[in-house]
Amino acid sequence: MIGFHNVSKAYNGQLVLDNINFKISPGEFVCLVGKSGAGKSTIVKLLTGEEKPDQGRVLFGSYEVNKLKPKELPPLRRKIGIVFQDFKLLPIKTAYENVAFAMEVDGRKQEEIDALVPQVLDIVGLADKQYNFPHELSGGMKQRVAIARALVHRPSVIIADEPTGNLDHYNAWEIVNLLLKINDLGTTLILATHSKEIINKINKRVITLDNGKIINDEPHGKYLLK
Amino acid sequence: MATTLSRIIKFGIQNFLRNGWLSVATIAVLVLALLVFHGLIVFGVISQTAVASIKDKIDISVYFKDSAPEDEILKVEREIEGLAEVKSVDYVSKDRALDAFKDRHKEDAVIAQALAELQANPLLASLNIKAKDPKEYPNIVERIQDGPAINVIEKISYAQNKSAIERLARLVDTFGNAGLAITITLALIGALVTFNSVRLAIYSNREEIGIMRLVGASNKFINGPYIVSGLIYGVIAAILSLAAAAPIIALASPYVEVFVPEMNLQSYFYGNLISFFGYHLLFGVVLGVVSSAVAVQRYLKL
Numbered sequence: 001m002i003g004f005h006n007v008s009k010a011y012n013g014q015l016v017l018d019n020i021n022f023k024i025s026p027g028e029f030v031c032l033v034g035k036s037g038a039g040k041s042t043i044v045k046l047l048t049g050e051e052k053p054d055q056g057r058v059l060f061g062s063y064e065v066n067k068l069k070p071k072e073l074p075p076l077r078r079k080i081g082i083v084f085q086d087f088k089l090l091p092i093k094t095a096y097e098n099v100a101f102a103m104e105v106d107g108r109k110q111e112e113i114d115a116l117v118p119q120v121l122d123i124v125g126l127a128d129k130q131y132n133f134p135h136e137l138s139g140g141m142k143q144r145v146a147i148a149r150a151l152v153h154r155p156s157v158i159i160a161d162e163p164t165g166n167l168d169h170y171n172a173w174e175i176v177n178l179l180l181k182i183n184d185l186g187t188t189l190i191l192a193t194h195s196k197e198i199i200n201k202i203n204k205r206v207i208t209l210d211n212g213k214i215i216n217d218e219p220h221g222k223y224l225l226k
Numbered sequence: 227m228a229t230t231l232s233r234i235i236k237f238g239i240q241n242f243l244r245n246g247w248l249s250v251a252t253i254a255v256l257v258l259a260l261l262v263f264h265g266l267i268v269f270g271v272i273s274q275t276a277v278a279s280i281k282d283k284i285d286i287s288v289y290f291k292d293s294a295p296e297d298e299i300l301k302v303e304r305e306i307e308g309l310a311e312v313k314s315v316d317y318v319s320k321d322r323a324l325d326a327f328k329d330r331h332k333e334d335a336v337i338a339q340a341l342a343e344l345q346a347n348p349l350l351a352s353l354n355i356k357a358k359d360p361k362e363y364p365n366i367v368e369r370i371q372d373g374p375a376i377n378v379i380e381k382i383s384y385a386q387n388k389s390a391i392e393r394l395a396r397l398v399d400t401f402g403n404a405g406l407a408i409t410i411t412l413a414l415i416g417a418l419v420t421f422n423s424v425r426l427a428i429y430s431n432r433e434e435i436g437i438m439r440l441v442g443a444s445n446k447f448i449n450g451p452y453i454v455s456g457l458i459y460g461v462i463a464a465i466l467s468l469a470a471a472a473p474i475i476a477l478a479s480p481y482v483e484v485f486v487p488e489m490n491l492q493s494y495f496y497g498n499l500i501s502f503f504g505y506h507l508l509f510g511v512v513l514g515v516v517s518s519a520v521a522v523q524r525y526l527k528l
Contacts, residue, residue: 048440050440070526071444071445073439073442074439074442074443074444075442076442077439077440077441077442078441078442082440082441088433088436088437088440089437090434090437090438091434092240092241092244092245092434093240097240101438101441101443102441102442104233104447105438105441105442105443105444105447106442107229107230109229110229149441153442
């Protein structure tokens with residue numbers, strides 16, 4: 001359902017992705033591994049249409065993402081749930097409203113929103129923090145709100161870009177376990193990370209990037225970088 | 227559609243309420259711009275009244291020879307009244323001139339006595355002419371001098387007052403032009419300052435705009451709420467600026483009356499309160515909405 005075909009991307013003449021090829025099937029859990037600057041975030045941005053490749057095709061379901069015009073991006077983005085290292089919550093909205101926002105812009109009915117948002121907040125363990133604003137929540141809680149938001153419109157894929165980067169050990173594992181649980185329920189999951197511990201422990205498919213190239217792609221991979 | 231619109235309005239109100247200080251600061255700038263705008267309207271009205279009152283005070287008099295028969299004078303009056311440039315003609319007969327003279331000098335015993343000793347009325351009959359535009363006086367004078375009436379005319383006061391009338395005419399013109407230039411400049415400055423502060427307010431929200439895009443919000447969900455906020459800014463600023471203008475007008479009114487006695491600023495303000503509110507609302511809302519729409523447009527192209 002996701003495919004990168006001969007994708008290259010350069011910023012200011014500096015090659016960030018060099019002829020990348022991979023496919024991800026529905027329901028997979030894939031770790032994108034690489035040092036800072038290896039091209040993980042660029043892959044995420046190409047998938048969400050934030051950036052366009054210089055070469056190659058980026059496929060997502062029936063979409064050829066590299067050919068979408070800005071106006072055609074919102075429907076694509078509503079099919080993808082994204083979780084960021086810096087959470088990217090809307091500061092003037094409560095936890096509940098942040099999650100509801102993703103459904104509101106999708107044109108969902110109010111009754112559906114009223115029913116689903118508390119349910120999803122409950123899944124991520126924040127049932128009692130619905131009315132708190134982001135600045136009133138800890139890092140781990142913020143990330144769980146972000147996951148709830150990514151989850152709530154039932155996307156076929158969730159992309160988590162360094163979701164544990166700003167969290168302590170305990171909270172990081174809470175988040176990873178949550179992502180594993182979501183994947184178990186059938187959602188495709190792409191986890192971009194450089195945490196050796198997480199990758200080695202979860203025993204999932206690992207795509208390793210180095211200097212813009214895929215140097216390894218294993219169904220049950222380990223952390224290979226030094 | 228209705229759901230989308232109601233959500234956009236809800237987000238707009240939320241933006242407005244939860245961005246408390248930003249909203250207050252933006253409204254404050256908008257209020258200042260509206261006060262400038264209000265000042266310009268008032269300044270325009272005052273200067274128009276002042277100019278009209280100066281124009282009204284400029285006139286010329288045509289004095290007729292003592293021998294001129296009254297029906298001849300009345301004929302000239304009708305002719306002058308027929309000129310397109312002339313606003314009004316007032317016939318002052320010898321008797322009226324004398325009455326006015328006596329009235330003016332009734333305190334002066336010497337003059338009263340001198341008049342009493344005179345057998346005949348020494349004053350001349352005259353026509354007081356007011357032009358629609360002070361610049362037309364030379365034309366009017368020329369037309370009179372070239373006409374047949376010149377035989378019965380003793381003198382025209384224009385010759386004596388020529389330079390003063392011309393200076394006043396120029397002053398009136400310059401005043402009008404300068405007023406327009408100042409109005410346009412200040413209105414433009416007010417609009418630009420407002421636009422800039424709205425732009426800054428939205429600039430500080432650029433990250434949120436990016437987040438909205440990433441969760442799949444279409445453009446109408448992103449710029450809609452900002453336009454709604456802009457609308458709210460405009461309405462509140464219109465009310466506040468009008469409320470702030472009231473005491474300023476009350477304070478300035480007596481001073482204005484010293485310069486332009488025909489002008490009662492306060493009663494003018496309250497007499498036109500509704501149309502003033504309309505102007506403020508229009509200017510405030512247009513400025514708020516257009517600034518928001520233009521400013522947010524920049525961030526919609528990701």
